[in-house]
Amino acid sequence: MNKDELGSFLRSRRERVRPEEAGMAAGGRRQTPGLRREEVALLAGISVDYYIRLEQGRGPQPSAQVLAALSRTLRLSGDEHDYLLRMGGQAPVRTCSAPEIPDNALRLLDRLEEFPAVIVNVCWDLLAWNRMLVALIGDPAARPPRERNTLRWLFGGAPALLSDHAGQARQAVADLRASGRYPDDPDVRQLVDELTATSPLFAELWAAQDIEVQRTVTKRAMHPVMGVMELDCDVLPLPGGDHRIVLYTAAPGTPSHRALQRLRALSDSRSASA
Template sequence: MNRRELGGFLRSRRERVTPEEAGLARGVRRQTPGLRREEVALLAGISVDYYVRLEQGRGPQPSRQVLAALARTLRLTGDEQDYLLRVGGQLPVRTDQSPEVPANALRLLDRLDEAPAMVVNACWDLLAWNRMLVALIGDPAARPGKERNTLRWLFGGSRGHLPDNHAELGRQAVADLRAAGRYPDDPQVRRIVEELTASSPRFAELWAAREIEVQRTVTKRMVHPEVGEIDLDCEILSLPGGGHRLILYTAAPGTTSRHALDRLRAFA
């Protein structure tokens, strides 16, 4: 159980829910953004003192039933509910990020010759990639290991190969990193959070917002020096064990972006 993160997360979500959304009258003297602590406790069926201690990071470990009641009261999404259960100690936190990419994932990369693809870990480090990805963004192997990281690219690294909507992609990546529930128990995640919090005010702002959103499909618009503008659907697929994910870039058949990918195959 991570008491500090549980308290901060509850507070941030309480401030997001309006009285009207919770079925309550706003009143004329309301100064608190969102719901009051007393209102959350009432709606969740727990004592005010108990809820206050949870927000202050000094309460006992809540039961799954209490967390479920709080999730309903605070109108959490599915990803946010999973995160609440994890930081509340009701789901195990996996910190075993194996540095080795599974052999089956490497074989799959070799077979993917029409779509750019790569394997990343929970920190968004690029661990493996195919020739089409090299044709799309350049060769990651030409960069030092520390620079093969999407978060560092989005929050202070080289902008040369980043998509046009990198600001929104940065928000999504931070929300995904938070949703993984590995912070602060995983040393690798903790290090990159501390590094980017110190070096990037935008990252620090997004991290403090505690957005929770597991990334599954995102859209990227990129401008390639040889084939021009490309709109790509980015599919993010979890691989069994180790926290690795396979990312595929595709474009709809018959579109100019698909034709651009076909041209990239010549470079690959």
């Protein structure tokens, strides 16, 4: 259980719920936006003192039933609900050391010849990639291992490929927070501390405590040769660990799909001449 993070998360979500959304009267003078602590306690069926202690990081470990009631009261999303359970000590804390990438995942990566694909961990480190990803963003192997990280790219000078910097930044930070690894995972904690100290934008987004697992998003990319491409980015979990495979595709027949086909042809010709 992480008492401080639980308290901070409860407070941030309480302030986001409008009284009328929870069936409470919106009238009267309110010192803070959202619900009052007394209202949250009433709606969740717990004592006001107990809820205050939870927000202040002084309460005992809440039961799964209490966390479920708070989740309903605060109108949490599925990802936020899972995060609340982890912070409340009602979900197992995963180990810090990531397992090796399974051989079958690497074979899958090799078979994805038509579209760019990369395997990442919860920190968004690029661990393995195919030839099409190299054609799309350049070869990650040309960078030191520490710099093969999407978050460091976003908050330390994003590659020109990314045109929607603000959107990509928010989604990446919300996904990192949703992993539930902070602050118990030293690698995640080190990354958060580093970016908080060096990037005001990251510090702002991290403090917002948005929770959202990245699954499918559309990215507008500017390739130096192929021009503008709108790509569907699917983030698919790999079984047996926290690794995910990120696949960039485009609908058949679209200009972006034709650009990917030309990109593959260019990659094939360069590989053949190498």
